[in-house]
Amino acid sequence: MRLSISNFSLRLSIFVGVLIASATFLEAYCRLSNRFNDFSFSYLRMIAEVDASKAVLGDSHVGLTSYIPHYTFLGQPGQQPGELLLLVRSLYAHRRPERVIVEAAPQWFGEYHIGRRPLLTSAALAPPKSLFGVHFLALSGPYSGALFDNLWADLRSVVAAALTAARASVPRPTPEIFKQFIREWEQSSSSNWSQFPLDKRQVLTAGRVYQQNPIEGFETSEPLHAFENAITFLIARGAEVCMFRTPVSTDYLRIANQIKDSRYAAFDTYVKAFAASKKLKLIDFRSLSFSFDDSKFSNADHLTSSAADAVWPLVADACFGP
């Protein structure tokens, strides 16, 4: 009998322990994973956190950058009137609006909204459920909806990365697919990379990574000599030279290690050695205090202008001091 009770206590403890551990893991994943840095999540977080007593509301014509002091700009690209309604109800349910400018433009009622899935829904705008005063992101509509897909995608990435250690696994996209997705990206109304479907982003990124992979024997190639000569010339002319490894998306970095005949690692080794030989500062974008999630990019290897606005001053500081 005694054995049975202690056995039961053990099982109950395991149950409760695993319950707490898995709940904590999922919550931490929601808070820390880069996959929740997509535009939709940052926008929803922004809505939950901003003081919108003075606000400008609309679509991409309004945008998200504030151009009027003390006003919050909430202009989600492609926002629909139904979303606007939910937005104002959510923003001003418990807060009195003071001054609000609402975009009055014909595209509110444009044909292009038909069939579009709204980002702002009642579930998405519902505040996260809380327990003992702690808000659980995992239990809020949008996070709950994407959590297992993201977790699965991360798991696949980890497995893929592990497999890639043995053999390359990311194939080069066919030129037709690559061109088609580029066209789709150019024609879409998205204002940043995170708004383009993840699977297509990865295909375009893979294409880009293959295109930019240093050629075989680049270490002894003519372009490398030209590059080194240019820097040597600058130094000789008295320039204070700083080298900066420019930002690329997380997927870019991952795929760069997964393609066949990748020479990205070899480039990193080379450039570090070259900078050291010339006693130059080499700043890697990953060392900057800036979150380089996909919403900061306009494609796999180009920052949006607003992100560039923020990043380049950081680069200058890192290179030459404040």
Added chain:
Amino acid sequence: MLFSSYQFFVFLLTTIVVLALAGRLGQRVFLLTMIVCSLVFYGWLRADYTLILFGSAGVNFAIAARLEQNRSKALFGCGVAFNLLLLGVFKYADFAVTNGNSLFQADWTLPHIVLPLALSFITFEQISFLSDVRSKKVARGDFLRYFAFITFFPKLIAGPIIRYRELLPQLSRAGVNSTEQVFTGLCLFCFALFKKVMIADRLAPMVDQTVSNLQNGGMASQADAISALFAYSLQIFFDFSSYSEMAIGIAWMFGIQLPVNFNSPYKAGSLIDFWRRWHITLSSFLRDYVYFPLGGSRDGLLRTSINLLIVMLVGGIWHGAAWTFAAWGFLHGVALVAAHGLRGIELVRRSKDGWIGRTLVWASSMSIVLFAWILFRSPDFSTAERWFLSIITNNDVHVQTVAIPQRWFILSALLWVLCLPNVPKLFCIEIDREKVDWNSPAGIPPAKLWIAAVAAIALVASIVVIAREETNAFIYFQF
């Protein structure tokens, strides 16, 4: 109230506490409280539906009282007719009027009566109750126990369909007897909840989108049509088996064992075996209360075949008021007749000795089951026809309704079904209903350590998904 909702979690927790307290005041107080809790559960959305429960129970109990004294065939017939009439009015009125209109070129107005939840299941339980009381297999007992049997909320909405003689002996010992029992029931509930919200509900959109496309007159690509067929076969299994297993888990929290309803049906070696593993409590009801009274297999091959066809037609039409359900039942009936016929052929019997023969029989049986689901899921014959044609022809269709990752998900669910043991086996529950001594059932052994750990993960994952508030109702609620 859905088992897979936060509302139900609160209800269940409250019920456990209330029933634990009620149990201290005596068995009758416990049963009375359990009835009240069950009525709250049943009347959550439509309180007036509880009146149907009261009415049906009152009439059946009164008829049973007379049947106990006098085994009149006519009175029993009246009892059965009363139950079927009640079901007929609520479930088949629109169907009958629609068919009457087409048959007689009439224009009678459809009554549009809403089918109260659980009525199909209660009808069968009432019929088995009357039959068992009449044949002295069980005493009628007092109204409190009988009404507790009818209303017992874990099995109320969608079964398992239980017999009075299975539940009555347990009611005298029912109660929140130990935390161990509650815990084991909870672990079982968590496993089943995971199957519902993480698998069945994820498969649902793939099926719905394809069927909706077909219903609107479109065709599906071959890959989509096949994927949707597999997705539906898996969805209905995960959906319904999870409901039954949740019911078993919840009932065990109150010290009551319910019969197992699914025993890995897609692993069945033949169509006959499939029906011994799929919705077992319905199959055994149809066997005991329709097939045997019709004569079973006693009167030669022809009569046996007719009896089988009648039973499967009854089973089909019980599921829903539509000819597609009747056709589904009929198709299974014909296939079962053929399977019984083939069983008598020596060559077929011998071919099952080798693995090639067994695999062939399994594959052909499952093909029949799969194709029959087309009729079951399609709202009308033209949709079913388009679905079937989409599978057998290579259409040039550009609309994709089942994406590649979804196909991987279907494949994973299929592997789960074919390779993993079923939940009742994991919990070491006796699957064969005939082997359970219902006067003193062995019950469910305490959950193992690793099961407790997996159950906790399953619960957390399910809670996260339920937060989305997009959980689908159980498929069998509509029946």
